[in-house]
Amino acid sequence: QKEVEQDPGPLSVPEGAIVSLNCTYSNSAFQYFMWYRQYSRKGPELLMYTYSSGNKEDGRFTAQVDKSSKYISLFIRDSQPSDSATYLCAMSAVTSGSRLTFGEGTQLTVNP
Amino acid sequence: SAVISQKPSRDICQRGTSLTIQCQVDSQVTMMFWYRQQPGQSLTLIATANQGSEATYESGFVIDKFPISRPNLTFSTLTVSNMSPEDSSIYLCSVGGGRNQPQHFGDGTRLSIL
Numbered sequence: 506q507k508e509v510e511q512d513p514g515p516l517s518v519p520e521g522a523i524v525s526l527n528c529t530y531s532n533s534a535f536q537y538f539m540w541y542r543q544y545s546r547k548g549p550e551l552l553m554y555t556y557s558s559g560n561k562e563d564g565r566f567t568a569q570v571d572k573s574s575k576y577i578s579l580f581i582r583d584s585q586p587s588d589s590a591t592y593l594c595a596m597s598a599v600t601s602g603s604r605l606t607f608g609e610g611t612q613l614t615v616n617p
Numbered sequence: 618s619a620v621i622s623q624k625p626s627r628d629i630c631q632r633g634t635s636l637t638i639q640c641q642v643d644s645q646v647t648m649m650f651w652y653r654q655q656p657g658q659s660l661t662l663i664a665t666a667n668q669g670s671e672a673t674y675e676s677g678f679v680i681d682k683f684p685i686s687r688p689n690l691t692f693s694t695l696t697v698s699n700m701s702p703e704d705s706s707i708y709l710c711s712v713g714g715g716r717n718q719p720q721h722f723g724d725g726t727r728l729s730i731l
Contacts, residue, residue, distance in 0.1 A: 537719075539719055541722075546724075546727075547724050547725075548621075548709055548711075548722035548723050548724040548725050549660070549709075549722045550722070551618070551719050551720075551721060554719040593659060593660070595660075603648055603650070603665075603713045603718065603720065604662060604665075605660075605662065605720060607659040607660045607661075608659060609658065609659045610658075610659050
């Protein structure tokens with residue numbers, strides 16, 4: 506079993522839709538949670554960075570962490586065609602230094 | 618966040634040869650990392666590049682195959698040695714400010730082996 510499982514997609518939505526991207530994990534030591542966006546032929550770009558449980562909002566993006574369920578989500582409101590990309594969740598534990606464990610990624614297409 | 622430049626951006630190489638990938642950062646950073654992203658897959662950490670000491674390799678990756686240099690706080694290289702088609706991948710450099718700080722990535726080197 507992988508330490509981090511991510512909904513594989515691909516996901517296709519109309520412009521303006523609310524998008525929900527999700528990851529589950531098995532390692533209870535994970536305390537730092539990240540979402541990256543990766544456009545084709547580009548490196549991953551950090552979108553959200555959260556510590557422990559709770560919500561964090563940045564513009565149209567909201568990251569949610571539920572450590573009791575070992576479940577994290579990224580919500581995108583009013584989705585735009587420019588949001589079309591692959592979204593990767595990543596996480597790390599205090600004891601692992603800066604070592605990140607990534608999900609497999611979800612490919613999102615927002616149709617105009 | 619730091620600006621990270623990788624060279625080359627892409628290359629096509631012959632089987633059995635070696636290629637050195639460079640990663641340059643516009644500010645001093647404590648930690649630098651090298652990842653591999655195989656087609657359609659997620660990122661796998663190869664090693665942590667330590668300034669002034671040997672790199673720390675993850676399980677499944679060895680120094681003879683992926684030698685790494687880190688001569689200062691703004692630069693690192695990854696060499697892919699004795700390449701085979703299985704090494705065709707995207708190789709990414711990332712930097713982080715320290716323990717459990719978010720990592721930022723370069724745009725990667727797209728490597729194809731014939």
